[in-house]
Amino acid sequence: MKIIRCLALTAAMAFSAAAPADENVTMYPTKPVRVIVPFPPGGGVDVIARTVSQQLGPRLGQTFIVDNRPGASGNIGVRAAINSAPDGYTLLLFATVAGMFPLIHANLGYDPFADMAPISSIATQPLALFTTNSFPAQSVADLVRLARETPGKYAFAGIGVGSPQHMAGELLMYRTGVRLLHVPYKGTAPAITDLISGQTQFAFLGLSSGLPFVKSGKLKVLAVASKKRSELAPDLQTMEEAGVANFDLGITYFMAAPPGTPPAILKKLNAEIGAVLKEPAVIEILQKQGYEVTGSSAEHVLELLREENRKWAPIVKAAGIKVE
Structure with missing residues (x-):
């Protein structure tokens, strides 16, 4: 009987500990979400961010605010995003070309394969x-x-x-x-x-x-x-x-979050972004800007980052390209 009671108590404690986390994910988001864009306002990438954010807001009941942080080949914005709290309230819109950056930047300051939690690809521009x-x-x-x-x-x-x-x-x-x-x-x-x-x-x-x-x-x-x-x-x-x-x-743009963001939040955002990218109005806006709408799993984004690294390694080596 003591063993049964102990097991029951352990299970109850585990459930009570998990319940708030599950509840938080279900209720997410409960405040505005910031989407960092490491490019200047007014450009094509900015249009992607604002178009998707404007659709995510009504779907999730909170405002998605685009925060442009250009400079240093995108590094300023990327670092601001990945160093934010991993709670789903700071996101990053960036390009899979980041997978090549460790090859050419001596002091990049982040690992694109480990310091980002991919959510979904958004669009590709040839x-x-x-x-x-x-x-x-x-x-x-x-x-x-x-x-x-x-x-x-x-x-x-x-x-x-x-x-x-x-x-x-x-x-x-x-x-x-x-x-x-x-x-x-x-x-x-x-x-x-x-x-x-x-x-x-x-x-x-x-x-x-x-x-x-x-x-x-x-x-x-x-x-x-x-x-x-x-x-x-x-x-x-x-x-x-x-x-x-x-x-x-083709330059593929994707949405990501800081490392350590709860998988359930990433999954929820992936599903919502996927739904947004099927909206005819969104497709029309992005196509007029020259983008081909994609959408994908988080795993596919990570593979695209790795492919960029594999593809460019011999070219970077042959050309001797290095940015200090």
């Missing part, structure tokens, strides 16, 4: 190869041929060292053996301005960022850097179709 109108290349093959004939003559614009736009140019050199010059910029706008004026000859840009300038006759676009053709420009061939194999450079 990069595309844009050139200035004065550049004689009419195809990717033309560009590669010209670069081989005059090594080091032609320059491409990147959005900072180690950015997807920079690494796309490095990948082109790695895959084709050509030698190009990288000109880093602090943002997409100045990069496009100099590209149009001919200060640089080409750039890998988000498809939606460059297409308006193609339509206005200020730029040319040669190919999209993704596995398949984009719905935004279905007639535009892929880099692989243009003759450069293994050139998939």
